[in-house]
Amino acid sequence: MKLPAKAAQPNSENLPFFEGAEKGDLVLPRCDDCDFVIWFPREICPECGSQKVSWFKASGKGSIYSSTVTRRIPGGWSKVTPFVLAYVELDEGPRVMTNIVECDPEHVSIGDRVEAVFEEATNRDGESGPPLLRFRVTES
């Protein structure tokens, strides 16, 4: 079943990430001073404090660092249980909170290889917004 897809509201600091998502690309900031790949997207490097960052297209590939099947939850998400909440460790380093989709929730495991899928999202007024970065399993 399709998971709820609430579009994020980009701001001037994280816009390149969402512009990339519109094109189906995972675009991340990297520190100009220490080369650290920054997550969550922002214009400051949490490792060295530099505000000089450049954006690059990442591979969109990674592996599951942790995952849980949520079976009971209040609100709109109760209609889509069971669903998988996960941290994916990108091949570029960051650990990203997300959902694993297009899967049997009972067969998703830590260590599974995954790839990015960008899912359509809508904002509060029902208008389409930047797609959401979710992942599907490519190799378990």
Next chain:
Amino acid sequence: MSIKGKAFIAGVYEHPERHLPDRTLPQIHADVALGALADAGLSTSDVDAYYSAGDAPGFGVLSMVDYLGLNCHYVNDTETGGSSYLVHAQHAAAAIAAGHIDVALITLAGKPRTGGDAPGGSGRAGGAPEAPFESQWGMSVPGGYALAAQRHMYEFGTTSEQLAEVKVAASTHAQHNPHAFLQDVVTVDEVLESPMISDPLHRLDCCVITDGGGAMVIVSESVANRLTRHAIPILGTGSFVKSSQSGRIDLSHTGAVRSGPLAFAEAGVTPNDIDYVSVYDSFTITVLITLEDLGFCERGTGGQFVASGALRAPHGELPFNTDGGGLCNNHPANRGGMTKVIEAVRQLRNEAHTEVQVPDCELAVAHGTGGSLATRSASSTMVLGRSL
């Protein structure tokens, strides 16, 4: 400068009710404030410093100082979720040690059982910078902690049965607490048979949701010396904000790996010296990881440690949460830090229930965790003594 022995917990009070639909939030803050002041033998006119977190209504400290009729030249509304009240106690102890204040009042109140506004966040400017990357995935509070539990199981082989033992121990304590929200003793099987919320956390791995609150009064030595009530010296404190670690979050530990050593060092004691511990217990996994972080057992052995019966009062190796904790007794306002301190004070005063009172309890630790283990959290540890 150390705060060791400069500040004393002179009064504590836990609201006896767990469902308060007909009392306003300010009234509950007042109930616990007056209760803790009465316990100390003080009144509102003695208070010169007031502390509250995001659960205080309206303009926070300004609204509450006004409502309670206080005269304060020192206020603080540090908001770190459920650990806020331990952080407040640390800050109050430092202000007392510096000679700025003599009587600090800290209150907590909330009505999540009745429903209504969740504490925290109100009054903060704008949206969180992380929100566009974290609020779309259906992460419930249990779901976030489940991510930490899954990782702990993966790395160390921790089992659901071991997690369940934390709840079982808490329930054996709660049966003696007439105010506890849940007073029935449960078995490991009952925990495992309760509905799954987010793998591997069952309903009985989760804390209760209760209305109510609590308060503490922290005083200088000169004030403590003129009171008849047994005042508990604060021997050491430590706090640490564990960030999302530059996007490389390690879910296998909490900020207690930093807050704990700071508190033990200031107190000049080691985990081995501790007779009783109040550990934050939003979920069973919170307890298990925190025990490792604080050094009560080796990293990765928390499961075996709790399964050994170590947590059971009065004769376990390290009795914990003898009021039943957040898992059974009370988790007012969805925040467990205040009640952790209160039960530690009861133990050191020899006023816990006789069935769970730790014999010769000389040194205790109270520990709070706020925020989410899945993202960013604040840990605060306090070492308390029966006497200086």
